[in-house]
Amino acid sequence: VNWGWMLRYLHMNGASFFFIAVYIHIFRGMYYGSYKKPRELLWILGVIIFLLMMATAFMGYTLPWSQMGGWGATVISGLFTAIPLVGDSIHTLLLGGFTVDNPTLNRFFALHYLLPFVIFAVVGIHVWALHITGSNNPLGIDVKGPQDTLPFHPYYTSKDTFGLGVFLLCYVGVTFFAPNLLAHPDHYIPFNPMQTPA
Template sequence: MSFPWAKQYEPKMPVMRWLDEKLPLPRFVYNAVGAGYPVPRNLNYMWNFGVLAGFCLVLQIVTGVILAMHYAPNALVAFDTTEHIMRDVNWGWMMRYAHANGASFFFVVIYMHIFRGLFYSSYKAPREMIWLLGVVIFLLLMATAFMGYVLPWGQMSFWGAKVITGLFSAIPLIGEPLQVWLLGGYAPDNAALNRFFSLHFLLPFVTAGVVILHIWALHIPGSSNPTGIEIKSESDTVPFHPYYTAKDGFGLGIFLILYCTFVFFLPNFLGHPDNYIPANPMATPAHIVPEWYFWPFYAILRAFTVDFILSAKLWGVLAMFSSILLWFFLPWLDRSPVRSGHYRPLFRKFFWFGLIPAMVVLFICGGAPAEEPYVMLSQIATAYYFLHFLVILPIVSSIERPEPLPYSITEAVLGSDKKAVLGENTSPAT
């Protein structure tokens, strides 16, 4: 994003001037997250979650690399090496708990980031590429998290791998060979554990690369804002530093308080007790359930119980993947010229009283047993989820009458005072 009023980087120290000439890394940082990057002046705390997501990714990579130094991806000793990390490695227990709870907190941040984007229509032009890369990041995180959940090789790890990879067998003709190819055999064992460990180690670095593209794409049109109005003048912006570095720092402090509370006082609260039992292919757990951040998609998978043309299992697999893939088409499904949900009364009602309750029901049903009334509730919530994006959203965007928009970001912040909006000096002459 280039604005004529943006501050230019001017190194004062000779060493920094030399470095800027040979490798303009300081200039790059200054223009990316410093005073050289003007951002809308009205960003609220919902815009903190992008920075928090980046922090979580770094945290997971650092703790994951340390854990990988002590882990052995072998079905005979994987569970024991996990216990070895917990009991014998210096600070190993903290690294393990920081990594395991970090995954959950990462997804809390990501889900908040996604729902902020859905409410403020951050997927609309000119920011379509930012949104599309964000969906790719989410898919990479889902794959990475699933493979990481298998590595402790407890009961839930083993049977989770068995169930999820078994979904591929629902694909006609190629399903079972594909499942065998993914596992390296007919059941999760050494081959599968080695493959999952390798990919779990590799994918975070791939994700980091896509995150760089995501941030790069963000800096071309600039950040969105709660009004959905584009920047019109210098008075609409403030430098990213120090205004939003301070704001993001405060949000990071709150995040760390909550995160450390779980790591040090509730380390197993978000886990499953069966995963502290060594994997046993001969003993099926009473209730196989994935980690909580997979629950809504697991509920969609289990919502299909009747064979119709295709098998119910295949319908569930298709619906589960489609529930995320349809996000790629949101920039073209939502045709409203107004971005912010604050100025779209009909959209706002369907979002808060339709989509959000449906997602809450899917979260609850995904973690519940596959029995009534949870199956019926998940079917209703799944039907509404797809109706919202494929039917309701396009119709609402075509028929609703948006509320009047403010002229500029400054007017939205300071009111309709003409001098304030135009950035004129309103103090009396001295």
């Protein structure tokens, strides 16, 4: 595939950098107390988005069918067997059999493709909930009028544009000059169910 190496590295590092941005967003929300009343629904929706993102990233991690991905799928899917009564059924349904094999890869690929659309829908609800309650701020001041706010442009647009530029510069720098910085060498070894990663 022409430029396939670039697409793979952009996608692989893009997922890692996307999680960096999400962690910054979560820690900002925790620092500002955005989980407190009246923004509980907003926080719960954020947690749902985070869990869906983790599921999507995990399934994408297994798709190269490497030692790390295959054994990661084996270990993480095995956690479902700890659920009383229905755990074994969930495990078999998720894997498409009793072990990680081709049906697992097909199911994980389908879910890796479909879950971002679910995430997009929940993000829409998350933004709607934000507009209902309003944004939180570091001072904890409830907005009562225009005197309590700043215009979005030019204050926030210039700050956000600068932050986005620095973030994208780091992302492009890692992707093109150190593409395996956030990867493990075993991720390039084909999956062998008879040998665990070192």
